[in-house]
Amino acid sequence: MFFHMVLERNMQLHPRYFGPHLHEKLTTKLVKDVEGTCSGKHGFVVAVTKVESIGKGLIREGTGFVTFPVKYQCVVFRPFRGEILEAVVTLVNKMGFFAEAGPVNIFVSNHLIPDDMEFQSGDIPNYTTSDGSVKIQKDSEVRLKIIGVRVDAAEIFCIGTIKDDFLGVINDPDATA
Amino acid sequence: MTEPFNRLVKLAARAFYDDFTTKGDNQPKTGRSDNRGMAVVVLDALTRRQWVREEDLAKSLKLHTKQLRRTLRFFEEEKLVTRDHRKETAKGAKIFSAAIAAAADGQQVGKEGDEKTKIHTHSYCCLDYAQIYDVVRYRLHRMKKKLKDELDNRNTIQEYICPNCNRRYSAFDAMQLVSMEDEYFHCESCNGELVAESDKLAAEEMGDGDDNSRRRRREKLKDMLQRMEEQLKPLTLQLARVKDLPAPEFGTLQAWEASVNAAGRGGNNNGSATDASKSAQGQGYGGTPMPYIGETKVEVTIFGADVKDEGAETEAATASLKVLPPWMIKQGMNLTKEQRGELRPDAKVDGSEAYRDQSDEKKQEQKQEDVKSLEEEYLTAYYEAYARMLEASKTAQGEAEVSQQSTSSYLNGVSDTNSARQVGMKVKREDDDDGGIEWEEDVATGILNELSIVNDPNAQPDGSGDEDDDIDWEEG
Incomplete structure (x- = not known):
């Protein structure tokens, strides 16, 4: 799920940027530092939308770096159990398949794949229904449900299932027609 | 009262604790040390008791205290049993004995002589x-x-286990486990191939976890679920039966002791009156532990208990009062007068005409020999009365019908046990000796009563009602 929220961060800026474009420099550095990171508390920071305020800088002794407390608005993404996500399959093997929904890696183990889909090894490993109408392979898009989330300090990993109504492959041309 | 719950305990014991053994799995099971089934015995014994000292229980079960204690501790962990430990002197222990004694025969153990510290x-x-x-x-x-x-694999996080080093992984570790060489997960420490762990329920036929075996496992699970449902059906039924009943509550040890002691003391004052209540609440379900069972009361309590037990067995059939079978009634006939009185207290509630008739009959049954000489007289009197009655009843027919209905329904309503019992008795008699005359006699008594009041016009419909009742019984 996505959230728009205000976060705070202490930015350290090298003395060489002290000058007329200090604020722009600070913002670009913030975006570079923060976007794409993952905190266990808030999830993935997807984008910084606005810098709200930049506090007074504090010059650190010895190094000359200046620490600015920065408040910024950003969009964060955090998966929850029970959430439905759309994801792209990245890897298929006998034990199940891996998929990515943005920054999140999701594993769908083979017992969470409907029973009528069987694993086909070969050049392109895939899961296929007995009539061959539905196929899950690399780069397929699937809709899945999160049934477990493991949140580490800097990583989030999910377990998903496609064994439920309306879950499964969604880029099937027949389905969109 | 506690019977449904006791049954529940017994069923649960047999379902879940049948193969419980206090020995560890690693110890070799010799024939001697195999104590499976002991748990069931202990639980069964507990259903016949309330609070009981573990030593006493061990003694009566002929078990070693340690063995029993181990079993009880297990049940305590299973939350089936509450236990209480307390330090007490020999005197303190006597409080409990007193409680038992009070419950068992209504007498206080007053002696507190030799006190050990x-x-x-x-x-x-x-x-x-x-x-x-x-x-x-x-x-x-x-x-x-x-x-x-397991069956529909819903919301279960798959677990994987390394067959070599027994290290376990969950699906959350999948990212780290996937290997580039083949399509299996590999153990981080020994690089062995991991096996999906949920296959343990059907481990025998699990080969490499391919789809075929997945399907087989499903079938096996389905079968298992079905079997579980049908095998535990008695238990679930009993649970449903027990659902709305208040659970018997004995309270803490102290509370129980206090209440039982109080009941025992009350019993001393009332004398025999407590016998009934005791048989109902105390020994009726074998609630009180063993050592002091009053010998004199045994007969009475056994009778009560018998009835109860029978009720428990046929409890599926009827929850209401039972109609005693004829053989039982024959026994009952031979019982003492008090017992007879005890059997029919409900009929006494409203002492009406019909009831008096019944009691008259009873008396006559008892002194049947005396009556036999009078039978002929009754017969003649009856026919006379009957003839007169027919005329009279023709006039007052409508009235009589109403009252007859009410009386007969009243008779049926009074007590199924009583009327049924009497019918049974009479039927029995018929078999034994000359039943036809016997019946006339009954009818005749009814008529006699009626004759005595036949001049009273108000009594007429009543009398006819009586007669009809008698006929009713004859049919039954």
């Missing part, structure tokens, strides 16, 4: 029926949930 820790245990009900339900729920989850 030595302090022992005594343990007491008691079934916790309310909790047992919950525990069993929870257990069933968990079993069902586990199987169902």
Whole structure:
């Protein structure tokens, strides 16, 4: 799920940027530092939308770096159990398949794949229904449900299932027609 | 009263604790040390008791105290049994004995002579029926949930296990486990191939976890679920039966002792009056432990208990009062007068005409020989009366019909046991000796009564009602 929220961060800026474009420099550095990171508390920071305020800088002794407390608005993404996500399959093997929904890696183990889909090894490993109408392979898009989330300090990993109504492959041309 | 709960305990014991053994799995099971089934015996014994000292229980079960204690501790963990330990002197222990004695024969053990100052820790245990009900339900729920989850693999995080080093992984570790060489997960420490762990329920036929075996496992689970449901059906039925009943509550050891002591003391004052209540609440379900069973009262209590037991066995058929079978009534006939009085207290509630008739009949049955000489007279009198009656009843027919209905319904309503019993008795008699005359006699008494009041016009419909009642019985 996505959230728009205000976060705070202490930015350290090298003395060489002290000058007329200090604020722009600070913002670009913030975006570079923060976007794409993952905190266990808030999830993935997807984008910084606005810098709200930049506090007074504090010059650190010895190094000359200046620490600015920065408040910024950003969009964060955090998966929850029970959430439905759309994801792209990245890897298929006998034990199940891996998929990515943005920054999140999701594993769908083979017992969470409907029973009528069987694993086909070969050049392109895939899961296929007995009539061959539905196929899950690399780069397929699937809709899945999160049934477990493991949140580490800097990583989030999910377990998903496609064994439920309306879950499964969604880029099937027949389905969109 | 506690019978449904006791049955629940017994069923649960047989279902879940039948193969419980206090020995560890690693110890070799010789024939001697194999104590499977002991748990069931202990639980059964506890259903016949309330609070009981563990030593006493061990003694009566002829078990070693240690063995019993181990079993009880297990049940305590399983939340079936509440236990209480307290340090007490020999005198303190006597309080409990007194409580038992009070419950058993209504007498206080007044003697507190030789007091030893030595302090022992005594343990007491008691079934916790309310909790047992919950525990069993929870257990069933968990079993069902586990199987169902397994069956449709819903929301279960797959676990993987390394067959070499037994290291376990969950699906959350999948990212680290995937290897580039082949399509299996590999152990981080020994690089062995991991096996999906949920296959343990059907481990025998699990080969490499391909789809075929997945399907087989499903079938096996389905079968298992089905078997579980049908095999535990008695238990679930009993649970449903018990659902709305209040669980028997004995309270804490102290509270129980106090209440039982109080009841015992009250019993002393009332004398025989407590016998009935005791048989109802105390020994009726074998509630009080063993050592002091009053010998004199045995007969009465056994009778009461018998009735109860029979009720328990046929309880599926009827929850209402039972109609005693004829053989039982024959026995009952031979019983003493008090017992007869005890059997029919409900009929006394309203002493009406019909009831008096019944009692008259009873008396006559008892002194049947005396009556036999009078039978002929009754017969003649009856026919006369009957002839007169027919005329009279023609006039007052409408009235009579109403009252007859009411009386007969009243008779049926009074007590199924009583009227049925009497019918049974009479039928029995008929077999024994000349039944036809016997019947006339009954009818005749009815008529005699009527004759005595036949001049009273108000009594007429009543009398006819009586007569009809008699005829009714004859049919029954």
